[in-house]
């Protein structure tokens with residue numbers, strides 16, 4: 001019997017003991033909670049009994065206010081305690097089934113040996129003296145992730161603690177029973193990781209705390225740099241590390257950090273729902289989560305309908321050969337660059353002297369303040385004052401002018417007609433107000449009503465003025481595309497790009513490539529508050545952000561610590577350039593971490609896909625065995641559908657639960673769905689799909705990004721379909737597979753397969 005087996009009875013007894021301790025704690029908390037709940041109900045019922053309400057004198061009012069405040073505070077205090085007890089109960093409940101996953105025996109220099117058990121939360125003994133379980137994020141727990149047996153150290157706020165690890169043990173505990181335990185000499189033993197990765201893919205991402213790898217732990221616990229940039233190959237655990245990092249930060253700064261202080265940009269709503277469970281599973285609330293699309297849409301306002309990145313992608317995929325497509329492609333590349341940001345900055349500098357377009361103030365279809373008058377006032381102000389500060393001065397001036405006009409309007413004839421049209425309620429309201437204002441003196445009822453009518457009509461205009469609606473931002477932005485001939489490094493097709501952009505703006509449409517530039521420009525013109533509430537910003541799939549977009553983000557969050565995670569091999573939106581946020585040559589306060597090991601796929605899948613990875617990075621497989629990818633050459637094109645169906649059914653019979661037919665575009669997905677519908681039970685995933693389900697999914701690669709499936713089938717991998725330019729798309733599609741990959745061709749396969757050694761895949765001819 002091995003050492004591990006010898007300890008089994010001891011370890012199971014310990015688990016049982018912990019189970020008992022937890023039950024006792026639960027009982028105590030339940031008793032406290034029930035008292036508190038009773039208190040809260042009672043307090044709500046008798047809230048007013050203990051409040052002395054007296055409104056006779058100003059002093060009495062103040063006293064009454066204080067008394068209500070005191071009572072409310074008491075209620076809030078009790079509710080908060082109740083909330084934190086409920087949270088504690090939830091944590092205990094999770095620990096009851098699976099109290100811990102690891103143990104290390106650590107002898108600190110000069111101290112006695114201590115057994116440290118590591119789980120998803122800390123647990124103290126009943127005397128609150130000793131830790132029965134340490135939270136995986138506690139400083140001492142980093143020993144488990146970072147070291148094998150032997151000398152080891154960890155950091156605390158008081159300095160480094162060093163010593164010796166003499167045992168490292170892993171557990172799989174379910175429902176309070178130890179299912180397996182392994183002693184390991186390596187950092188984190190392969191067995192547990194093998195078991196985690198060997199399972200079927202899940203429709204929601206799982207936390208990886210039990211098997212975090214050393215290099216991932218560096219990302220999770222990084223605290224030094226203001227900007228942490230992680231380049232990691234497909235399936236290396238970037239998203240997993242990002243989420244565990246957020247959980248770590250929430251724990252490390254639990255006194256200072258609220259969920260609103262952390263923001264996560266994820267690639268699309270489907271992906272957001274895919275990762276939504278991870279933080280709650282770790283006992284943390286979800287943080288602010290959005291996509292860059294929604295973020296920008298909020299900034300641009302309602303003037304435009306903004307094209308989504310997917311529609312842009314679809315346009316590019318289906319219009320590549322057309323003249324419009326070529327022009328647009330050049331436009332996208334230019335508008336993604338820092339050179340374009342400079343063009344905007346130069347244009348904004350010119351606007352200090354002239355050029356901002358204004359809209360007239362209109363009342364009852366009449367211009368009451370012309371746009372020329374507004375422009376004259378704007379440019380009469382000191383030109384050293386920023387544009388947005390001048391906007392505020394203009395707004396104040398307009399409101400004053402409006403007050404004078406409003407006064408004049410009150411006695412005009414049209415008001416009488418409006419009074420007659422007032423409904424009973426409005427009439428009564430105005431009358432009541434009049435009575436109150438008059439307080440005993442003679443009431444000029446008509447005058448009061450006139451004022452009420454006019455004031456109501458002016459209220460909307462005033463509100464719009466306060467929102468700077470008098471500035472014609474779209475028109476001012478469009479002008480940028482008219483006079484740039486003097487700019488250096490303009491793309492050759494600039495005039496056509498400009499014409500395309502102006503046409504879109506005039507139709508109230510913003511192409512995705514114009515969305516961030518417009519939002520940036522609008523912020524320069526009208527003012528955009530730097531967001532100080534976000535202390536940590538995590539950007540997943542960062543390679544899909546253009547240099548322009550990232551520069552904009554940095555201006556909006558000047559004091560925020562950022563973590564960027566991505567893979568240059570998967571940059572499907574932007575042609576990868578030196579300006580890509582992952583490659584930016586930032587010197588100050590930047591730390592870079594590279595992940596080269598791919599955990600998602602089997603060894604055989606990595607040995608195949610790494611031959612056509614677009615970059616030159618090293619890609620190491622995790623040693624998990626599986627089948628070689630399958631290349632199915634269908635000789636007769638009309639048999640393709642039947643072969644495809646057989647392939648999918650075969651995979652299904654093998655027990656795979658998520659099988660994705662990954663296509664290049666949504667157009668291809670829709671076509672395939674039409675063909676297969678009724679023949680097999682399949683689901684079309686498009687931009688409107690917000691949750692991810694098991695089954696046979698038909699999905700375009702740009703929506704499958706970041707997600708994984710048990711098996712991936714590429715329905716058409718011919719060289720006509722995946723040309724040289726589609727390397728990133730093809731690579732991204734193939735790397736979504738965890739266990740199996742099947743590639744179909746009818747004719748010549750794509751060059752990427754042809755250049756891959758034949759011994760890395762199995763070829764079948766049908």
Ligand SMILES: Nc1ncnc2c1ncn2[C@@H]1O[C@H](COP(=O)(O)OP(=O)(O)OP(=O)(O)O)[C@@H](O)[C@H]1O
Nearest residue numbers: 208211212213234235236237238239240599600706
């Ligand atoms: N340390 C780990 N322990 C267990 N599973 C892991 C670990 N690291 C990664 N994985 C698993 O590997 C898979 C890929 O992880 P993840 O999606 O985080 O990678 P990624 O780098 O974001 O991938 P991609 O860039 O291809 O979208 C997931 O199933 C994840 O649970």
